[in-house]
Amino acid sequence: MTDALIVIDVQNDFCPGGQLAVSGGDEIVDPINNMMGDFGLVILSQDWHPSDHMSFHTNQHGGTPFAEIQMPYGMQTLWPEHCIIGTEGAEFHPKLHQDRAAAIVRKGMNPAIDSYSTFFENDRKTPTGLTGLLRERAVTSVTLVGLATDFCVAFSAIDAAKQGFKVSVRMDTCRAIDNQGSLERALSAMRTNGVELV
Ligand code: VGL
Ligand code: ZN
Secondary structure, three states, X not given: OEEEEEEEOOEHHHOOXXXXXXXXXXXXXXXXXXXXXXXXXXXXXXXXXXXXOOOEHHHOOOOOXXXXXXXXXXXXXXXXXXXXXXXXXXXXXXXXOHHHOOEEEEEOOOOOOOOOOOOEOOOOOOEOOHHHHHHHOOEEEEEEEEEOHHHHHHHHHHXXXXXXXXXXXXXXXXXXXXXXXXXXXXXXXXXXXXXXEO
């Protein structure tokens, strides 16, 4: 039985100075590095978008950042361009100990579907393969940290719980976008799905 640490999207674009900066996003890097030794397995998640990704407001005619649009798979928030494959913004924060990670799960590569969760794309059907990796490595419980609490951390935590893992989110090593009540909604959705908020 292994407890895995899943580090969500600690990338330059989500840190101060980045394209979709999360307030205090860089403050969590040292504490996350310090936690890594306590876990049997460390996984990094990396938001990884082609430049024609439909979640970018610039790819939706007249779309403004943070507006909601209807997509075939449901409602989608439009974002500033971020984490474009091959750019510095898509790289992990330079101080993050990525050498400790057994695997890096990239998500959001399909230009037609966003992927907040590191388990399933936003159609809620297309898997990344992380569930199988964790099961094959005998992982039973997962701890999530990273960016952003109210989007990629929350979606990942809820999917992990639905896949049968015991899930906790360490709130002191997460930071939120918190746009229009998104943090409150995400916290209550995580609680409803049996995610432990520590
Ligand atoms: C994220 C919005 C768009 C995140 C990623 O990592 O929380 N949020 N892409
Ligand atoms: Zn993204």
